[in-house]
Amino acid sequence: MKDNFRQSMKWFHTWVGLIVGWILFFMFLTGTLGYFYQEITRWMEPERPFIEHNISNEQLINIAQTYLKKNAQDVDEWDIDLPTARNQNLRVGWRHPPEAGKKRGRYESSVVDIATGEKVESRATGGGRLLYRMHYRLHYLSTKISYWIVGFCSMLMLLAVITGVVIHKKIFTDFFTFRAKKGLPGWLDIHNVLSVIALPFHFMITYSGLLFFLFTYMALSTNLQTNEDEYREMRKEIYPRTPHAQSTNQPAKMIDISVLYQQAKNSWQADELSTIEVFAANDSNAQVRFVRHETDITYNPNDEVLVNAITGEMITHTPREYTAAGIIHNGFFSLHEGQFAGPIARWIYFFTGLIGTAMIASGLILWTTKRKPQQMKKPNGPDFGYRLVEQLNIGTIVGLPIAIAMYFYANRLLPIDMADRVNWEANVMFISWALLLVYPAFRPANKAWHEQLQLAALVYIALPLVNILTTDKHLINSLLQQDWGLAAFDLTLLGVGCCFAFSAYKYKALTVDKKTSRQRVKQDKSVGNEKLLQLQRVSKGNG
Amino acid sequence: MSYLLNNINLSSPRWAVFSRSLAAIFGGYALATSSSLFIGQLLLNNVGKYQAIHIGLLFSFLVYACAAMWVFSVSNATKAWICLIKANVFFVVGAWLLMQFTRVSS
Numbered sequence: 281m282k283d284n285f286r287q288s289m290k291w292f293h294t295w296v297g298l299i300v301g302w303i304l305f306f307m308f309l310t311g312t313l314g315y316f317y318q319e320i321t322r323w324m325e326p327e328r329p330f331i332e333h334n335i336s337n338e339q340l341i342n343i344a345q346t347y348l349k350k351n352a353q354d355v356d357e358w359d360i361d362l363p364t365a366r367n368q369n370l371r372v373g374w375r376h377p378p379e380a381g382k383k384r385g386r387y388e389s390s391v392v393d394i395a396t397g398e399k400v401e402s403r404a405t406g407g408g409r410l411l412y413r414m415h416y417r418l419h420y421l422s423t424k425i426s427y428w429i430v431g432f433c434s435m436l437m438l439l440a441v442i443t444g445v446v447i448h449k450k451i452f453t454d455f456f457t458f459r460a461k462k463g464l465p466g467w468l469d470i471h472n473v474l475s476v477i478a479l480p481f482h483f484m485i486t487y488s489g490l491l492f493f494l495f496t497y498m499a500l501s502t503n504l505q506t507n508e509d510e511y512r513e514m515r516k517e518i519y520p521r522t523p524h525a526q527s528t529n530q531p532a533k534m535i536d537i538s539v540l541y542q543q544a545k546n547s548w549q550a551d552e553l554s555t556i557e558v559f560a561a562n563d564s565n566a567q568v569r570f571v572r573h574e575t576d577i578t579y580n581p582n583d584e585v586l587v588n589a590i591t592g593e594m595i596t597h598t599p600r601e602y603t604a605a606g607i608i609h610n611g612f613f614s615l616h617e618g619q620f621a622g623p624i625a626r627w628i629y630f631f632t633g634l635i636g637t638a639m640i641a642s643g644l645i646l647w648t649t650k651r652k653p654q655q656m657k658k659p660n661g662p663d664f665g666y667r668l669v670e671q672l673n674i675g676t677i678v679g680l681p682i683a684i685a686m687y688f689y690a691n692r693l694l695p696i697d698m699a700d701r702v703n704w705e706a707n708v709m710f711i712s713w714a715l716l717l718v719y720p721a722f723r724p725a726n727k728a729w730h731e732q733l734q735l736a737a738l739v740y741i742a743l744p745l746v747n748i749l750t751t752d753k754h755l756i757n758s759l760l761q762q763d764w765g766l767a768a769f770d771l772t773l774l775g776v777g778c779c780f781a782f783s784a785y786k787y788k789a790l791t792v793d794k795k796t797s798r799q800r801v802k803q804d805k806s807v808g809n810e811k812l813l814q815l816q817r818v819s820k821g822n823g
Numbered sequence: 824m825s826y827l828l829n830n831i832n833l834s835s836p837r838w839a840v841f842s843r844s845l846a847a848i849f850g851g852y853a854l855a856t857s858s859s860l861f862i863g864q865l866l867l868n869n870v871g872k873y874q875a876i877h878i879g880l881l882f883s884f885l886v887y888a889c890a891a892m893w894v895f896s897v898s899n900a901t902k903a904w905i906c907l908i909k910a911n912v913f914f915v916v917g918a919w920l921l922m923q924f925t926r927v928s929s
Contacts, residue, residue: 285896288895288896289892289895289896291895292892292895292896435884435887435888435891438884438888439888439891439892442888442892443892446892487884490884491881491884494880494881495880498855498856498859498880498883500856501856501859501860501863501876501879501880501883502876502880504860505860505863505864505872505876506876510872510873513873514872514873514876514877517873517874518873518877603870603871603873603874603877604870604874605870605874605877605878605881606874606877608881609877609881
């Protein structure tokens with residue numbers, strides 16, 4: 281393309297990043313929120329009770345088992361999710377027997393109130409799950425089309441990451457140079473710092489993102505090399521599952537799960553239990569699987585303990601076997617999802633995701649700042665393309681966060697018994713985004729930036745207040761009840777609001793700064809002209 | 824129609840970028856597939872059939888990325904197309920020969 285390799289890669293990096301930058305911004309932001317999807321869901325279901333601090337696992341298991349015995353009598357598969365730092369309520373689930381002609385039955389689950397032992401009736405909401413699923417399952421499009429669009433965008437992201445490294449002669453020295461407040465160099469430095477600081481993350485998240493749909497994207501290769509049975513076998517080798525007991529239709533009495541739990545307690549160090557799965561419940565073949573929080577990036581067979589629910593004996597299960605390539609593949613999944621992450625690692629994941637989002641945003645802004653001086657000189661105003669990019673930047677970089685806040689507003693303000701409520705929460709989000717994308721078309725860019733930043737600050741700071749007015753699960757109560765997960769959500773909203781308020785203030789200050797300095801230059805010039813005129817007059821008079 | 828055809832100027836830079844983009848997207852995808860076939864067949868006897876295919880697939884995105892970058896770095900679009908086709912033919916023929924070889928030996 282250009283004279284040398286680095287020059288062509290620079291050109292390539294610019295355009296690859298621009299073409300899908302806004303979709304990537306959307307994917308990165310909603311994906312980053314996914315690291316806290318359980319916490320978000322918890323906030324969006326304010327009917328659920330506060331976290332209970334002084335209750336033992338045995339008590340919790342008993343409450344869950346009583347509930348299951350009452351409500352899921354004739355069911356084979358049960359599971360119990362214990363309250364954790366992330367999902368703060370007791371949740372039970374069960375799978376109904378399959379209907380005629382279907383392979384698997386319907387899955388039902390409910391949150392159990394520890395105090396009453398009854399189901400908590402929550403409002404219909406998509407929760408954090410719907411929000412984070414948007415980052416690969418673009419909301420209104422069909423599954424297949426979104427996977428291909430997401431794949432195309434991820435591929436361009438991978439190219440942008442690789443070319444970004446290639447065009448950097450001095451990747452480490454550049455990292456330590458930061459020239460703030462200088463217009464173009466400022467944005468370039470910000471882009472560089474955000475890219476370099478989390479480079480391994482950017483590469484990992486993009487490559488592993490592509491791996492999720494590896495067999496969709498590269499279907500031709502597997503189709504040419506395997507037949508249907510072989511393909512199924514290959515999938516089993518790559519994603520192995522632990523086999524579980526099947527029912528024999530001979531009823532038997534199970535030992536209480538809280539008693540069986542002693543077995544798991546003996547083999548683990550601390551109180552780490554997270555999930556219990558029961559297979560072939562109340563059957564002579566009944567088994568209970570105790571699962572603790574994932575502790576490793578790769579598979580750890582000690583994370584689960586299998587117990588015979590009739591005799592109470594531990595079952596030594598053969599650990600799953602992974603191939604070397606399978607370990608790498610599943611390791612990338614694990615890194616992408618961060619299921620193993622504890623509270624601190626989860627926050628680091630969250631901020632690193634935000635760094636990725638900000639990197640994309642700074643790259644998009646850089647495209648316009650670089651072209652601005654030239655575009656402003658054009659007699660008919662800036663080109664259509666330039667204005668389009670600028671408008672999409674404003675509408676996405678500030679507009680999307682506002683739209684996400686509107687998703688939370690919809691959760692609090694839409695009528696509880698509204699038909700199709702889950703979809704309308706999402707509709708509110710996308711309608712707001714669409715409005716904010718159109719709005720900058722009718723305003724000068726400077727004003728649009730400033731106004732949308734102000735709006736973002738307003739909606740984020742007002743959200744916890746709306747929460748106080750509409751529910752009893754607001755910041756004051758959650759702090760009093762020491763429900764840190766819930767409190768952290770409201771506090772994060774306030775923090776994000778303050779960041780937007782600060783950027784709005786800073787933006788105003790910077791543009792005013794520029795304007796006054798420009799006016800001063802103009803005045804100087806006009807003063808100079810007057811002096812010149814006087815001089816000319818004088819010289820004319822003399823002549 | 825003829826007016827439209829006459830307006831296509833094959834030497835214009837826009838056409839060159841378009842041609843390169845097609846080469847990168849479709850030629851690169853073909854290369855990703857053919858290279859994964861080749862790697863799959865090459866490693867067949869060393870790591871087992873399924874893992875061999877899997878390793879080929881794991882590399883396919885990196886091959887794709889490198890191919891796309893390379894397409895935009897060579898001096899002209901025609902050269903990019905010719906080299907891509909050559910590489911694809913090499914991998915497909917290589918994979919086919921390996922397939923014959925394993926069939927005979929097994």
